[in-house]
Amino acid sequence: MGKNKKRSGPIDESHLDVSERQAGTVRFVDTHTHLLSTFSAYRSKYPLGKYETVYDFVQGLYGSKKVDGIIDVFCEAPVQSGWKELADSALSPEKKSTQWGGIDYWFVMGVHPHEAKNYTDKAMKHSRNVGWGEIGLDYHYDLSPRDIQQKVFRRQLELAVSLHKPLTIHTREAEEDTERLMKEIIPKDHKIHVHCFTDSPDFAARLLEHFPNLFIGITGVITYSTNLNTSAVIKHLSSNSIIARPQKQPTTFMSYRHAPMDRGCIAECDFLIVK
Template sequence: MGKNNKRSHKTIPESLFQLTHPAVSSASPIVDTHTHLASTFEAYRLKYPNGEYKTVYDFVRGLYVPAGVQEIVDVWCEAPVRPLWREFADSALTEEKRRDLWGGMGYWFVMGVHPHQAKDYTDAVEADIIEAMAHPRCVGWGEMGLDYHYDNSPRPIQQEVFTRQLRCAVRLKKPLTIHTREADDDTERILKAEVPKDHKIHIHCFTDSPAFAQRLLDWFPNLYIGITGVITYATNTDTSTTVRNMFLPSSPSPHRLRIVLETDAPYMVPTPVYDLPVFAKPEVKGTRLPLCHSGMVPWTAGFVANLLPKPQPQEEVAEGQAESAGAIGEEIWDAARVMSVARENARAMYGV
């Protein structure tokens, strides 16, 4: 008889999602500027049908609040629009509801249609989004844009729907949440044609060329680059280079970290999470978490901090190079400082 080659699968304990990071504090709380909360909770319930958290509010109070999550920007980007958005948004209207249901966490949302579903964009979908834009917890339009990696919708339709959504959002003076993947030229062309230079723009989960990012940063002074856990992946170097380039003397505002932190949960667990001692235990060693959540933001922040300039002693800097060195006398970049700066950027971007 042949060998039994069936793999044994380790059970991933639900407790592994209960994460805390020493950088989290009242001065450096977690602000997740792009997450899909409904999808994250649904992924959790699928993986753990008998799990501890029975409602999305239980889920947030059990995992997000203890981890130090202060605010999230939830993203609704399906066509047709999911009616569930209203339940979430209405449940966060008052301080009392946010305390009782959300554990005090701030809930905000944006809405648009993802380029994957551009082919399903209709007048009725647009009307539903415009209605949502008037909700007090709505802080932007998106995610929308172009995705030439998967091409789930034909490119001409993607461009048409992207343009149409931008015009609506600009007319309503709503901040923009942009998805762009392998579509640098068309994304840049359409943004520059349709969006005022001073409009607020969040390029979500940036993974494209650093040169593309720099052109956008040069053109739009209120544009921020969204950083997810994908920056920690060995297969992705462009995002790290994009962040480093923000500190070059040639940058439009050198030494300014024009990023916001996000998870895009339930996707892209930051790899430094697996450096925690709990993942070295024999019973879980080698396992990978089946979903991400907002409490994992600090591990992305720590990775970003390691990319940034380190202070140099004065005597180690050649004469005349102090300005370009950019680190003399500056506070050391660590996860807490990155989170603090990103938190201020989130406030500037979305008002949260």
């Protein structure tokens, strides 16, 4: 019997809602989301959807779900023009209450390795900026030449260190070069989040041994049957070395990525981010 290649219809918008039961009791911060691109994908998928603005979207998916804050990631080149409006809107207590529903908003900024060929420096002086990222090396897709990826990664590491900015690092199938550049440039005590980790357990162990303030980010890709690395990594790490993040992947639940809360399917574990 041949395979049924007919694609299923869109998931009902109600599946985005997270019940109190699903949300659990742990308070947390979403350390890595992409609000503007996710909201744009949401409006494309649900043109008549109930969330008309990005602020409605945030309050609807995060509000009353024990979320203390979110960290938005801008890693495109050029950076999306809406970053400053979002950051400025989080400056006053009044707007934090009315627009963000009491949720703290911060952002990090950098250039993803896929966009390294388009790199230009960006100001990092805004008071809601809490880090530099996501930056790094990605040899799986090679959307930018590797030598350019390395040059841009080096320059961004140097700038982030000079400004004492915590780092969000993306690395995939580039262990040797990533480790070499990190150890060459980053001080041992620097704060680092290696997000969506899918490389080898040995690589994770070497980074954690060298950088005492480094955390390994574990996302929903751990559920993929083909992803043996991440499953092996988590078996050998202490819980205080892990940041668990409900990353929206293209093939899980819905067709857009980095959706807040992943419908509340969040492991209620003792390592789940903040207290």
